[in-house]
Amino acid sequence: MTNSTRRRALFRADQVRELDSIAINVGAIAGIQLMKRAGRVIFQQLRLRWPLAQKVFVCCGGGNNAGDGYIVAALAAQKCMQVQVLSAVPTARLNGDAAAAMQFALAEGVQVTEVDDWASCLTLFDEQSVVVDALLGTGIKGEVRVEYERAINAINAGKARVIAADVPSGICSDTGVVLGAAVKADVTATFVGLKQGLLTASAPEYAGEMCFDELGVPFREAPSPLASAYAEVQPSAEQITRKSYRLKARPADAHKGLYGHVLIVGGDAGFGGAVAMAAEACARVGAGLVSVATQAVHVAPVLARLPEVMVNAVASGQELEPHLVKPSVIVVGPGLGRSPWSEQMLQQVMKTGLPLVVDADALNILAAKPACSEVERQNWVFTPHPGEAARLLGCTIDDIQADRFSAARAIQAKFGGVVVLKGAGTIIASATETLVAKVGNPGMATGGMGDILAGIIGALLAQGLGPAEAAGLGVCVHGDAADLAAFDGGQRGMLATDLISHIRKLVNPGVPSGG
Template sequence: MHQNLPVSLFTTEQVRRLDQAVIRSGIPGIKLMKRAGYAAFQKILSYWPGKPLTVFCGSGNNGGDGYIVAALAAEGRLPVRVVQLNSPGKLHGDARTAFQYARDAGVPMVPFSDCLDLSTGVVVDAMLGTGFSGEVREPFAQAIRLINQSGLPVVALDVPSGLCANTGAANEPAVEANLTVTFIALKQGLFTGRGPALCGELVCSDLRVSEQILATEPHPACRLELDPLRATLLVPRRRDAHKGDFGHVLIIGGDHGFGGAVSMVAEAALRVGAGLVSVATRPEHVAALLGRRPELMVRGVTSGQLLLPLLARATVLVVGPGLGRSPWSEQLLQQALAAQLPMILDADALNILSEGRLAPRHLSSNWIITPHPGEAARLLGITVQDIEADRFAAVRALQKIFQCAVVLKGAGSLVCHDPGLPVGVCSGGNPGMASGGMGDILSGIVGGLVAQQLSPDKALPLAVCLHAEAADRAAADGGERGILATDLLGQLRQLVNP
């Protein structure tokens, strides 16, 4: 859980500039470092009072923060030791001053080569910090493996060592923290990719940096929050409203053996309030879909031509779930693209487009595409590893190519709908969502919201947050393991009626 965090997210370069701006304003760097160490130490005391500390320190300012924590522990008569990854001779500036402070406080210090065991207390990671990217070198890699294998609680200062705070990428090994205390401002990479898994609980201390200084850097990303979105976008309905006021979603997909995908999309669209929902699918799925949800209108279609009368009645299309890649699939997608309606493109619709077998006649700002990393990689002609190496760059590249709203799904889903605006980052959700059908539920939510006259730039962030919160509530009901996509449906109805 991340509570009471700021909304704005920054790059590591921006936070470095903010740090320098604070120093230029008259606050010495060592004073900022002492504020960081104090904030971290107080948080450690609140979680693990009286526990001995082992502080792993590197040679940069992150190591300096660690030396401050160690000094404060010694002054408080708490058992503490520092494990040095670099010799003190490599310390410079404020980090060296912090080292001297810890030495004068009587903190025992040993080189990493003499660190024989980690068997008790709390480990503090102050090794690599925000300047890290790329491969973890020795002896840091060995130290990280030792920390992760210790089974002890781990607190990371500013960022877990081995995680790129700019992108959320991490090449193993990387510290697996229980708690990360980050400083001045939130770094965007803490919330996506490997960030959420490595940070554990995240808290932020602004070190009393003024709002005026923080405002000098425009934030390139922001955390998406459900409650403000709901309050703004899910307004009360008029008492004389009728189903025609809330749109008609047409879902196109469900090739042989994949009727469940369109079923889940359809029910999610209904549960978030779409007025009417139709499904165009293989004829053999019609009976099952109507049996499960009689509120649907389901039509069996054997060719793209049979789709035309259904398209004429639709407000918004959801194309791709269970669509397959057969000639039937391509015919349906081709007709959908020609309709020039607001459209959510997911799953096999994206795969067909990525294969170049079907070129859209135009790109439309009223599209929404919802790829997972594999689909995103195919659309961009790169690897999944390339996507995960910089998810922010990937989602912006997709938006630039398709000129529409994009969500890049995954841990810390990213939403981008305008190159000039911050990327939205969803910090909700849980590992229980790693099961079949979750993407279909999201597509249905988006389609249902667009049907209710929400523009893509508003519908997509709200949908992503509703999806994540529904999954979190399902996990709270019975645990993460074993959550089914359809478990989110009941939660959705409650969430859209706050």
């Protein structure tokens, strides 16, 4: 049904260090040369984005990240810009390539100041200046030390534009969490291998716009033995976008039987809107048939909104059973609630061998039932938000957000199938791969968005996509539709149903969508 292409490799910090080592030791690219290339990229981005900037302040620490900063300072001096290095640590701590970079900057006449009182720098960081954050790189362990925290706070309190070298200082490049304090950058220039943590958790809020440069390290087209050496460093994850997938056009003799029958099960008393939204999204993505099993009170309202959908009143698990014969996919959870009725619905659905999308209270019921902790199947997709993920693993939301990659993989290992851990930088984990989709916008922080996503994924499963493929494409379509809705009317006040008209365009090849 689709052809998967165009994925970008993501790496942990230790893997990027290994790539650096291979480039230096196997590829014979000197470390100082990589540093100069990184500094040049940062300086080019600075000049491109803020060509009228009058002053450049390079804030440096004591590691190789500082070396990138000293190179930037030297390049700025060569262009006769007003530039000053502000060091958070004694410069005597520098060694190796970073010390060589500092000497390069000094040779160009750059002033280097060791700063104790960072509050005094606030007047420097004005609207006419740019700050280069070269304080801390990917090697940070634990929360930032006080000397760096003071520098970070000063940068954030200033009015200057900020460009971060490799990662915003204080962000864990493996998980995206803030390690006590972090620089809020307008742009982050990151190098060699794209760090997985920059795409999820808090990192997107701090990284700003990202640009990536391999620094001429020849990953794919290198002559032997460098190519084989790089092949040993397998990505920890991959970034996907909607362009990573391509839905095929439908044949001229298509009929609804080719595109599956999705049953949406949910809508306990008071929650009928959830099944209606899931059903409408499912139909708009192209499922051949969509039906709903819900409480009797919701039948008329759902039919009034969606006359194309078959809506059945079910008062018990026994009444649901005959409706489980014809569907090819079941979406269970939207508006399901946690009543005895809800549990009966889920019990009956679980007896089928059909592909499932398990969302919302269906996840909460599974988490609350000890007997379900042993349930594992490969043809379902879980779509938890962090709270639901915490309940599935018996931990806290903070535990989930501290390492979203590990959390998604842990749920997948426990229950099988595919896990979609929703949030900023959605993680999609299957038995064989981990994907990250940095899509959507903060306007999606409103009720009903998860119901729309569940319906999208259900429709893609019904049309023949595998669970991982349906989850990945579904997340990207969902996020891109939200971006188009935000373009129409802004993020604040966006409703889940605002996405539906855009979803239809996004899943039809060749139809203008703005995306």
